[in-house]
Amino acid sequence: xxxxxxxxxxxxxxxxxxxxFEGIVRRWQGxxxxxxxxxxRDRARAEDMAQDAFLRAFRTLAxxxxxxxxxxxxxxxxxxxxxxxxxxxxxxxxxxxxIPELRDPRAIDGGLEDEDRDRAVREAVYALPTKYxxxxxLFYFHEMDVPAAARSxxxxxxxxxxxxxxxxxxxxxxxxxVRVSPGxxxxxx
Amino acid sequence: xxxxxxxxxxSAEDRIVPSSGFAASVMDAVRREAxxxxxxxxxxxxxxxxxxxxxxxxxxxxxxGFALRASAIAAAAPAxxxxxxxxxxxxxxAQQADGAGWIALTLLLTLASVFFSFRATxxxx
Numbered sequence: 001x002x003x004x005x006x007x008x009x010x011x012x013x014x015x016x017x018x019x020x021f022e023g024i025v026r027r028w029q030g031x032x033x034x035x036x037x038x039x040x041r042d043r044a045r046a047e048d049m050a051q052d053a054f055l056r057a058f059r060t061l062a063x064x065x066x067x068x069x070x071x072x073x074x075x076x077x078x079x080x081x082x083x084x085x086x087x088x089x090x091x092x093x094x095x096x097x098x099i100p101e102l103r104d105p106r107a108i109d110g111g112l113e114d115e116d117r118d119r120a121v122r123e124a125v126y127a128l129p130t131k132y133x134x135x136x137x138l139f140y141f142h143e144m145d146v147p148a149a150a151r152s153x154x155x156x157x158x159x160x161x162x163x164x165x166x167x168x169x170x171x172x173x174x175x176x177x178v179r180v181s182p183g184x185x186x187x188x189x
Numbered sequence: 190x191x192x193x194x195x196x197x198x199x200s201a202e203d204r205i206v207p208s209s210g211f212a213a214s215v216m217d218a219v220r221r222e223a224x225x226x227x228x229x230x231x232x233x234x235x236x237x238x239x240x241x242x243x244x245x246x247x248x249x250x251x252x253x254g255f256a257l258r259a260s261a262i263a264a265a266a267p268a269x270x271x272x273x274x275x276x277x278x279x280x281x282x283a284q285q286a287d288g289a290g291w292i293a294l295t296l297l298l299t300l301a302s303v304f305f306s307f308r309a310t311x312x313x314x
Contacts, residue, residue: 058222
């Protein structure tokens with residue numbers, strides 16, 4: 001449904017009807033803003049980045065080859081733009097060793113609260129080297145769909161899987177001491 | 190922490206909702222973009238003959254300069270040369286001529302790369 005609507009809107013825009021682009025914006029604003037937010041963790045910046053992505057899409061709409069889904073093309077374009085933007089003005093995450101929760105992983109009750117632990121995990125993701133961080137962000141953004149995430153990053157699936165694997169290994173090693181709350185499995189002996 | 194744990198935590202990432210004016214703001218930018226006339230492409234067809242003539246003239250000038258210098262050196266040389274001196278002079282002249290050729294080639298490659306980069310960027314806009 002959405003694919004045919006996208007195609008119809010693209011045809012209209014390419015025929016000179018710029019207002020038809022609104023349909024594309026309305027359909028994809030949520031995913032694109034959320035993708036940007038995953039990269040920068042700043043709502044205002046995410047909207048600016050998403051707007052730039054839509055503008056770039058509008059300018060280069062003619063370069064969309066119909067063999068791939070419009071969403072695939074749009075996500076790849078947006079991801080590429082967000083990566084460039086983040087290289088230009090980086091988000092400064094805490095180094096992994098400075099994440100407070102990791103310094104004292106054993107809370108008084110014997111484990112971090114779920115919320116704290118989740119936050120620690122997310123901060124640890126943002127402290128990863130860029131290539132691993134991007135692989136992990138895209139993998140979970142695409143609901144663990146490896147081909148979709150690899151296409152967004154414009155890299156072969158094999159390369160993507162290797163980065164994802166390595167990123168997870170780094171994360172797991174850094175977070176090995178983080179206890180899970182009661183009821184969940186604990187890894188610390 | 191297990192892989193399942195990681196998957197569970199990272200899959201449950203917060204989702205944000207775009208602000209109410211986001212789509213309108215994007216469309217304003219899109220309409221501005223659509224209203225802007227396209228950039229005037231560089232007139233390659235008109236400029237190309239001039240560029241080619243310029244490149245050829247520059248290369249010719251360099252080669253002529255080196256040839257002139259070589260002939261001046263030859264004129265200043267003693268009338269009678271031993272075989273050893275003659276070979277040495279020929280070697281120097283050959284090196285200079287070779288250098289001039291390389292300079293001309295480098296200039297041509299530089300101009301060609303500028304030309305193609307302009308073309309590549311021009312075709313995207």
